[in-house]
Amino acid sequence: STQIQLAARPTGWPADGDFSNVRIDLSDLAAGEVRVANEFISVDPYMRGRMNDVKSYAPPYSLGETMTGGAVGRVVASASDAIKVGDVVVHQFGWRDLVQEDAAGFRVVPEVPGVPLSAYLGVLGMTALTAYVGLLDVAAFKKGDTVFVSGAAGAVGSMVGQIARLKGAKRVIGSAGSPEKVALLTEKYGFDAAFNYRDGDIAGQLAAAAPDGIDVYFDNVGGEHLEAALATLNDGGRAALCGAISIYNNTEAAAGPRNMANIIGRGLTLKGFIVGNYVQHFAEFSADMAGWLASGEVVFDETVVDGIDHAVDAFLGLMRGENTGKMVVRTHS
Ligand code: NDP
Incomplete structure (x- = not known):
């Protein structure tokens, strides 16, 4: 072997x-x-x-x-x-x-x-389960929410956006690292808006894509993305902290979001999670996902x-x- x-x-x-x-x-x-x-x-x-x-x-x-x-x-x-x-x-x-x-x-x-x-x-395994439980359980998504997901063209992120749409999001916004990926988000995965974080000014690009703010942030990236989300979340907003890939290869501690006080003033909830603690949802997830794949409502x-x-x-x-x-x-x- x-x-x-x-x-x-x-x-x-x-x-x-x-x-x-x-x-x-x-x-x-x-x-x-x-x-x-x-x-x-x-x-x-x-x-x-x-x-x-x-x-x-x-x-x-x-x-x-x-x-x-x-x-x-x-x-x-x-x-x-x-x-x-x-x-x-x-x-x-x-x-x-x-x-x-x-x-x-x-x-x-x-x-x-x-x-x-x-x-x-x-799509039938761990990454899509992460999207499913992170959005629906950890972030307590509800119909009519505006959702922002970073790492949106990746395994987890592409599922978060599609599940949010299927569950009745008002608006779904994603960020990714190339023009091709940004095009894919709106043209293939059904996001309402998307932007390339490598163009810079993540907070400005997010604000432009979310004129009425966001209610849910699904964080795959951490760093500047998290800070931008904290600037954009509406009162009572929720964030599922899933990953922080922008800092995984850092040799020094990353700078924290500078606007943590928004969590207080806006009554935000930020909750980290590990998919391994949510495997009890696997059967429900599998049934939903099998249906969505069969109907073509989810693509991957x-x-x-x-x-x-x-x-x-x-x-x-x-x-x-x-x-x-x-x-x-x-x-x-
Ligand atoms: P992805 O398929 O999303 O692949 C990783 C992507 O991260 C890359 O394609 C790249 O896309 C993006 N990326 C890399 N560096 C940066 C950066 N500096 N800023 C922004 N984006 C960056 O991987 P997964 O879907 O498997 O995982 C996504 C996230 O979810 C990770 O943070 C992972 O650790 C986390 N995760 C957490 C779990 C949990 O239980 N909490 C379980 C599974 C995953 P781009 O071209 O857009 O830069």
Whole structure:
């Protein structure tokens, strides 16, 4: 099995030398084990935090540990009664082409006609669940709200905007990092307005896009975006703090929003969350999303990088914004 391991703890932006590519011979299957050929592996922003030796909700990777994370593959050998050869399974064993573990570590999923297996890492998986619970539960979205989401052309953000529209938002606004992504937001995902944060003056661009203010901010980015949202949120506004990708590779602490006092004067609620604490909503989410995909009310993009040897490139590309929708690696095992 080819596996990608963390070899050194990155300072700032990770580099190729922080990872090693190792070959591991798999033993014969023990009773209860299955062998899975991965088809797609997930690269996700939270993995950057796990490369640091800092206690967090997800424990840090150890040096010499294979990069664990979401993946989907097909069972090629089985010594388990529960899972058979040919089954499609989702798991958390991460960046490897072949994985061999006890069947209990895998979840069998159905193949949905017309939907690629990679969808289990995005629109049918963790990132879309994050959008769903973050908007509907954490931010307590209600019909008629005006919603702003940053990172809007990414895996989570593109779902937040579409779910807000489907649930009756008055207006949905998104920001992203290129003119192509901004066009996609309004033309494909149904946002009412969008802007390119790389053009600068995020607060000014947001104010122009939201003449009546915003009621909900879904934060994927942190930093200047959060400050702009705090300037624009209406009385009683709510923010779901989902991620802060603008600071993940910082080597020094980021400057805080300078307008925190708006939280007081406007009675705002800012709430951080981790999707892992909301998995009880998975069944409801899956049913809603399956319906929306079948009806075409939700559309999605994926950026596919070919080859497990390019997993690090895919991860760095994700951090630089080279993806539209979910970034995944196709393994060809
Ligand atoms: P995305 O698909 O959104 O990919 C990351 C995107 O971040 C890039 O495409 C890039 O888009 C954008 N980006 C990178 N640097 C910056 C920057 N400095 N300022 C603004 N945007 C930037 O990833 P995900 O959908 O998987 O994750 C989105 C966010 O949600 C992340 O912050 C992640 O940590 C968080 N998350 C949180 C979870 C939770 O449980 N709380 C669960 C899952 C994700 P662009 O071209 O627009 O710059």
